[in-house]
Amino acid sequence: MKYAFERKSPWVFELPRKGPMQVPLRLYTTEGMLKQLEEDQSIDQLMNVASLPGIYRYALGMPDMHQGFGFPIGAVAAFDIDSGIISPGGVGFDINCGVRLLRTGLSRQAIEDRLDELGKRLFALVPSGVGSTGHRVFSKAEMKGLLSEGAPWIISAGFGVPSDQSAMESQGHLAAADAELVSEKAIERGRDELGTLGAGNHFLEVDYIETIYDAEYAAAFGLREHDIVVWIHTGSRGLGHQVATDFINLFKKKMDQYKIPLYNHELAALPFKTSEGRQYFAAMSAAANYAWVNRQIITHQVRTAFEQVYPDLMAGQSIDLIYDVAHNIAKEEVHDGKKLLVHRKGGTRAFPAGHPELEGPFAQYGQPVLLPGDMKRGSYILVGTGASMDETFGSTAHGAGRRLSRNEAVRRYQFEDISADMAQHHIRLFAADKKVAREEAPDAYKNVDEVVGPIVHAGIARPVARSRPLLVIKG
DNA sequence: ATGTTC
Numbered sequence: 001m002k003y004a005f006e007r008k009s010p011w012v013f014e015l016p017r018k019g020p021m022q023v024p025l026r027l028y029t030t031e032g033m034l035k036q037l038e039e040d041q042s043i044d045q046l047m048n049v050a051s052l053p054g055i056y057r058y059a060l061g062m063p064d065m066h067q068g069f070g071f072p073i074g075a076v077a078a079f080d081i082d083s084g085i086i087s088p089g090g091v092g093f094d095i096n097c098g099v100r101l102l103r104t105g106l107s108r109q110a111i112e113d114r115l116d117e118l119g120k121r122l123f124a125l126v127p128s129g130v131g132s133t134g135h136r137v138f139s140k141a142e143m144k145g146l147l148s149e150g151a152p153w154i155i156s157a158g159f160g161v162p163s164d165q166s167a168m169e170s171q172g173h174l175a176a177a178d179a180e181l182v183s184e185k186a187i188e189r190g191r192d193e194l195g196t197l198g199a200g201n202h203f204l205e206v207d208y209i210e211t212i213y214d215a216e217y218a219a220a221f222g223l224r225e226h227d228i229v230v231w232i233h234t235g236s237r238g239l240g241h242q243v244a245t246d247f248i249n250l251f252k253k254k255m256d257q258y259k260i261p262l263y264n265h266e267l268a269a270l271p272f273k274t275s276e277g278r279q280y281f282a283a284m285s286a287a288a289n290y291a292w293v294n295r296q297i298i299t300h301q302v303r304t305a306f307e308q309v310y311p312d313l314m315a316g317q318s319i320d321l322i323y324d325v326a327h328n329i330a331k332e333e334v335h336d337g338k339k340l341l342v343h344r345k346g347g348t349r350a351f352p353a354g355h356p357e358l359e360g361p362f363a364q365y366g367q368p369v370l371l372p373g374d375m376k377r378g379s380y381i382l383v384g385t386g387a388s389m390d391e392t393f394g395s396t397a398h399g400a401g402r403r404l405s406r407n408e409a410v411r412r413y414q415f416e417d418i419s420a421d422m423a424q425h426h427i428r429l430f431a432a433d434k435k436v437a438r439e440e441a442p443d444a445y446k447n448v449d450e451v452v453g454p455i456v457h458a459g460i461a462r463p464v465a466r467s468r469p470l471l472v473i474k475g
Numbered sequence: 476a477t478g479t480t481c
Binding site for chain 1: 479
């Protein structure tokens, strides 16, 4: 073992602070997955995060952790609001990359005969792939509106129903957003990309509920065995990427001035309470609003596809949003009675019942935690717990997490083999780009069952249900 | 992740 981790429990491993580290690292994982982490730079990256000013308690790694830009993916770090930093690399390039889950109320058996047609309609109505553009271009004035207001803006424009908004983290908008701090270049990149999936790990999936782990919570979230659900995973596209690029460049220039140590050239950070820190937070919030609008337009397109393909079944039937989570974001939250800036980079909020930020049924049950796996082995729906508030700043993992780099996956897997293997499992794959599909080969990811293990055993989320794919649309 | 090397 290259690092001197102490085993706090079978699922929690701690690396004591040393050198410039202000706090220890704490990893929620297994012995086996911890060993794999030594093959990339993610532990060193998390040690750098633990060395940043104002970090509170520990730097957290989730079981899906792997190497990212400056800051690992599958990591959570909270900083004192007054003395701590904010880091664009701690949010990620795809600001408010996130996941939403829809329930259709239709059974697997009912939709099976027209699945191919559904796949084709979804593939046509939801543009995917690098550089994909949407069905309409938004004006600059419209961009300012949606960047400021988020999901409510696009729902008012007719894409969705008011009840959608109450099933979104932060109700689909961050009030700190300031559209004036999003560069012209970022706005220009974003005007024609709304309603598009993008590439990489982004996807649209039609799944069926395979297993219910908790009948009461499944019923509360409207999940029934064999029912069809739709997963949407995408973010803020080129706009968010441009905001991240703009502010990483600005931050790098200013670090010396604010005397923030640069442990790695990718890990730019500035005090939150500086004009630059606040500016990034306001621009990040606007990009987060854009991502919620993006997922909302895609939701509208999914509803349209189901209505077109199944007009008979959809008569009197609505497709409802179960929940929408952000997994690349920084938010002001209160933990241990302290105001903190929580960075979740590939981390899902997992607030429990009774949390003051939750409303409606979620106040009673806790928020749904949406944890997608790879495109063959399916995904989990969990629920937030009190232990996540006590231990992980109300957070858990965000997905299976990569096991292999994109390049390594392309070297190992051929498109035809992936497609044939998925067909064997009765999964139809619609891929905009064969190379991207090879990067996303199921075996390039950790086994989602193995990733969920430490979460469930440590109690930082509770399992509610598991779904398996039938149709996969990939960028 | 990304108008996939501004």
